[in-house]
């Protein structure tokens with residue numbers, strides 16, 4: 244009796260106020276979803292899919308990815324109904340190896356992802372298939388060129404010696420608190436530009452003034468991140484309306500184009516005047532000077548190529564260094580062992596009369612010293628395991644395929660894997676996976692193990708493996724050895740290592756330190 248009365252009343256309401264009824268129904272559904280799913284780390288709600296979870300966690304994306312890895316190694320995430328996109332989140336190392344290496348050709352970056360990299364043009368990083376093959380071949384040739392390889396070490400050493408150490412000496416004398424993350428970003432920017440363009444932009448000057456080119460790279464990265472976390476249709480709509488972050492794109496492109504045009508034309512003039520140059524830009528120009536194919540030698544090709552290398556190298560090296568200093572500050576035992584290694588080498592160099600080392604000048608390490616710094620190398624690998632500079636990777640799917648864990652992937656789907664989560668998985672690294680232990684990188688014979696012995700995806704694996712790995716390790720070792728030997732980096736208490744949401748791992752609030760004199 245009461246039931247039929249309620250039904251009749253509802254029928255009456257829905258006829259008189261259909262909007263109110265629809266709104267109440269949706270409200271009821273949302274409340275039910277909220278109460279059902281509120282304690283879950285992730286779920287696919289009706290209509291909106293997993294978007295509420297993404298929005299809720301976007302500010303702590305990498306920590307969230309590590310939490311997801313504790314409930315399962317793969318999860319099929321569904322986007323909102325409008326433009327529904329399926330995304331397989333995985334941190335199963337078998338899947339990642341299959342995607343990056345075993346069946347590489349079936350998993351290109353794909354048009355959806357490449358669109359988000361618009362500012363990078365058509366460089367090695369932002370193309371697939373034939374164009375990528377061709378560019379990779381050229382890049383392998385450039386990175387294999389003897390003159391270019393030796394200029395990597397010479398230029399990095401020059402930036403450490405002439406720019407980084409004098410700045411740190413100045414900051415030590417000022418006795419002030421500084422953001423080490425910012426200083427290291429300046430170092431990797433100056434050092435990358437020196438190696439790639441043959442010019443040091445001077446961002447390590449004592450005034451620590453801002454640099455327009457470097458700022459445009461930061462802004463471009465933010466746009467790329469934004470496009471990667473927003474549903475595709477949403478950011479495209481914002482782009483057509485020139486709203487939000489998308490409003491910035493034209494200005495960023497203009498700045499990047501202006502700087503690139505300047506560097507390319509002045510390098511061309513230098514080479515015509517017979518100036519000797521072995522930087523990457525000059526190496527590419529020399530490769531192609533006898534070719535008439537303008538698509539390989541034109542300014543647009545050079546602009547995209549060189550910009551891609553600066554993008555790939557600048558933030559990654561700074562990120563690796565920042566997290567290294569953070570971890571070392573929390574692990575004095577490791578710092579002591581690195582210092583022992585550095586002091587033994589220093590004593591050897593002082594005894595070597597050809598090195599002409601003066602007792603009161605800051606100690607500089609050279610390329611030939613780096614090979615013997617094995618504990619330092621292990622500590623760098625280990626810190627990038629816990630804090631990989633590129634924490635996420637994304638791939639598309641060409642043909643339907645079954646991944647090693649049984650998940651079926653189809654064209655149109657996206658696959659994202661978290662290198663951050665995989666670096667912290669007990670099933671890969673053992674019970675002490677969260678400890679910073681460079682010792683895990685040594686075999687029973689005391690020799691440094693190669694990273695291929697581990698499920699270590701920090702530099703990618705397979706055909707698209709990072710081409711700048713050796714360059715990065717050289718830049719990092721030279722900087723760490725010079726900083727630690729000459730200064731004591733005092734990391735201020737009360738800071739946390741929360742990464743900011745970005746395509747490159749960076750600390751949300753920087754790394755505040757005091758630079759002090761190192762007492763021998």
Ligand code: HEM
Nearest residue numbers: 552555556559560563632633701702703707709710711715
């Ligand atoms: C610690 C420093 C670095 C780390 C952790 C790192 C990591 C990576 C990763 C994960 C990828 C694959 C990205 C993807 O497929 O989307 C990559 C690709 C690449 N890296 Fe690095 N990288 C570092 C430094 C550098 C440096 C210094 C350079 C040279 C300037 C460089 C040049 C490249 C290039 C050109 C690619 C694209 C390769 C291709 O697609 O064939 N990287 N790197």
